[in-house]
Amino acid sequence: MSADDNKSTKAERDAAEKAVLDNMARLKALRLAREASMPQAAPKKKVAAKSGRSATGKTSSGKSSASKPAEKSVALAAWLAEQRKGGFRT
Template sequence: MTNDDDHHAGNAAEGREGKAERDAAAKAVLDNMARLRALRLAREAAMPQAATSSKARRAKTTASTAKRGTKKTEDDKPRPLSEWLADQQSSGHRT
């Protein structure tokens, strides 16, 4: 064997060790993600009323926004650009 053969053999062994370490790290990450997902799902299952109340708050906010008139209605159609430009010119704005 020459020096080149020894060098390549060492790289192969290091490559296998590196792959095993990467695989172990990836498995640890996946296991942790699964554990955290299970904890989150258990917490959400234990508190279903909290999710319902946030949906109710969101619906209440949307209803109050509609009452103020900030929400567009179906009758509101955008003006053509030519009308908007004519309005800008007649009001003194330069385009």
């Protein structure tokens, strides 16, 4: 490759990079303007439920209360099986 080819290739890359950065800046400005124009939602109040949970996040029986219900895991397993059956791999 000659020096002219290298310069033109670099100029094309720089122009493409500038176009991407300009587009990102434009989209960010639009997003911020849209968010500023939207009414702010009132913060949700947390209701303190008496669950017998200690500061460590465990219930009085010693099991973690952060575990997911069995329904969700079954639904996830069914969804994954459906995806595999449809030819999609995860």
